[in-house]
Amino acid sequence: MPVIRGHHTFDNHFTQIPNVWLRDSRLSFKARGLLSLVMSHSQGWSLSIATLAATSLEGRDAIRSAIAELENHGYLTRTQQNDGKFGENIWITHDPTDYPLPENPSTENPTPKKNIDKEEQVKNKQETEELFDEFWNSYPRKLDKAKAFRAFKSALKRAKFEDILAGVIAYRNDPHRNPDYTKFPATWLNADSWENAAVLPESKARKDREREAAQEFIQWQKSLEKSSTPPPTCPHGNSIVRCKKCLN
DSSP, X not given: OEXXXXXXXXXXXXXXXXXHHHTOTTSOHHHHHHHHHHHTSOTTOEEEHHHHHHTSSSOHHHHHHHHHHHHHTTSEEEEEGGGOTTOOEEEEEOOOSSOOOOOOOOSSSOOOOOOOOHHHHHHHHXXXXXXXXXXXXXXXXXXXXXXXXXXXXXXXXXXOHHHHHHHHHHHHHOTTOOGGGOOOHHHHHHTTGGGXXXXXXXXXXXXXXXXXXXXXXXXXXXXXXXXXXXXXXOTTSSBTTTOHHHHO
């Protein structure tokens, strides 16, 4: 049952397949692929289902299904060889008459593009840069400024600038912050570290008092152990309460 490329009005003009054929949403990609393969040959070229199945990943059932799609939508017309009762079916490519029109926008009253206000863009950029300069001047460690600026713009989408700046100041004034281990600005911003509350002086004082109290308690226990009087010993050199000879 061969599939034969027929004559088309565009044969003498170009060899490409019309875009509207390949964009026909009624066809599966399997059917479009088969149509493209058939149309890639010259007029009168014959391809059998067996040949198509042997040169593709799809089997005969898949090819028959694709042929049925193309026939149903007018891309193939079926004839029967020798007009016999058991004659072989032949499909010939054909120009369909009812395929969808190409979805090209009309040139009349085209939809206007959304114009971006460049002045507004410049204004927003300047404001962001000014806010970043304030952040940068307050941050205790100034490294990788360009990377920090990108992280800062991203952070503004997650938090208010006032909260970020307040977090920077608290981090800068944190008495427990080690300058050698101060985070890079971009790292600090990407981790939303402005949400971390700095250790307050009164909290530190309370912890110091608790530590001193614990040390005093340990020293007191040690002093009790040293000052406690050991139990008296018996003539045998053992504790009176443990000496079996004295107990007897």
